[in-house]
Amino acid sequence: MAILHIVNKSPYERNNLASCLRLAKAGAGVILIEDGVVAAADGGKFSGMIKDAMKDLKISVLGPDLDARGISRDKVIEGIDVVDYGGFVDLVAEYDCPQSWL
Amino acid sequence: MKFTVQVNEGPYQHQAADTAQQFVRAALEKGHEIYRVFFYHDGVNNGTRLTVPPQDDRHLQKGWTELAEKHGIDLVICIAAAQRRGIMDPDEAKRQGLDADNIAPGFRISGLGQLIEGGIQSDRTIVFGD
Amino acid sequence: MSTVKKFLFLNRKAPYGTIYALESLEVVLISAAFEQDVSMAFVDDGVYQLLKGQKTDGIGMKNFSPTYSALGDYDITRLYVEKESLEARGLTVDDLMDLKWEDEDDDWAEKDSIIVVSSAELADIMEQQEVILSF
Secondary structure, eight states: OOEEEEEOSOTTTOSHHHHHHHHOOTTOEEEEOGGGGGGGBTTSTTHHHHHHHTTTSEEEEEHHHHHHTTOOGGGBOTTOEEEOHHHHHHHHHHSSEEEEEO | OEEEEEEOSOTTTSSHHHHHHHHHHHHHHTTOEEEEEEEOGGGGGGGBTTOOOOTTSOOHHHHHHHHHHHHOOOEEEEHHHHHHHTOOOHHHHHHTTOSOOOBOTTEEEEOTHHHHHHHHHSSEEEEEOO | OOOOOEEEEEEOSOTTTSSHHHHHHHHHHHHGGGTOEEEEEEOGGGGGGGBSOOOOGGGTOOOOTHHHHHGGGGTOOOEEEEHHHHHHTTOOGGGBOOOEEEEGGGTTEEEESEEEEOHHHHHHHHHTOSEEEEO
16 A cells, blocks of 8 residues: 655645655655645755655646646756646556645 | 535635635546535635625636536535634524524535545545635 | 544644644544545644644634544544654653554554654555645
């Protein structure tokens, strides 16, 4: 059983991403949505944490939320998969159980 | 695949209802079934027909109503959460001796059991909130 | 309904500042009627929900913490508390309410409902679930 972790908060404001990564097991997926997408941009304080996590976890980010916030797709950390809402649905179907870090 | 979607926040204050609605539309486009959308906490505020957003803004309640009308999606508002926040259907308003109701077309008010039942019947249950 | 699914209610918020903890508890109680495999987890500020000595007279809100003691009667007997979250807040299990349930398969022996687990153990528990409702 693998979980799809959904993170919708900025790590600069709240601890949702940190808690998610603490409790995510190797093989799980993480999708960053809403304000959570800011963690996908390279060069920030949390980029190292994301890159570390990518060794064990597949990380995706919701493209429309990046675009809305003016985060250019070429700023996204290499290896993070940019998906649209359809891709989000596919991920929820692909993993066994979604978990939203609210 | 069958999905149950839980919405924990009202419209406009948080993006949760927007994301949930986009998710539901995308899931339908992909041929999935939305077994139920369950509105809990402030999410019950998605179901008042009295919201009047500016004309150039999206109308979230109408978006839900349209999904119910076009795709027969079951939109369920939690009764306990709704009573606290003043979301009333005609029967409940009458039972409480209130002078008005405000539930939007396509929504129904029911118990929390509908959320659990949705979780049992669906392949995936996904929560959108703050 | 014959299907039994594993439901986990994950709580990460302190009580009273927002309504999430109270309304989470309301769902948990309802879930008992469906005879599912239900457990709860308390992570981050969610651990504050279980603190003993809650007194709400001064804020004019109902103290709902006694409800946690009733969970055992609803066959909700596993309340996982993340050790790392306790430690980060300077808390130990002794700061939490003493919640018990009676095991009818073991001559009604009283057992602890609160189970302190490490992050790694909780991650394993989460992976076994079929529905995770987070509050």
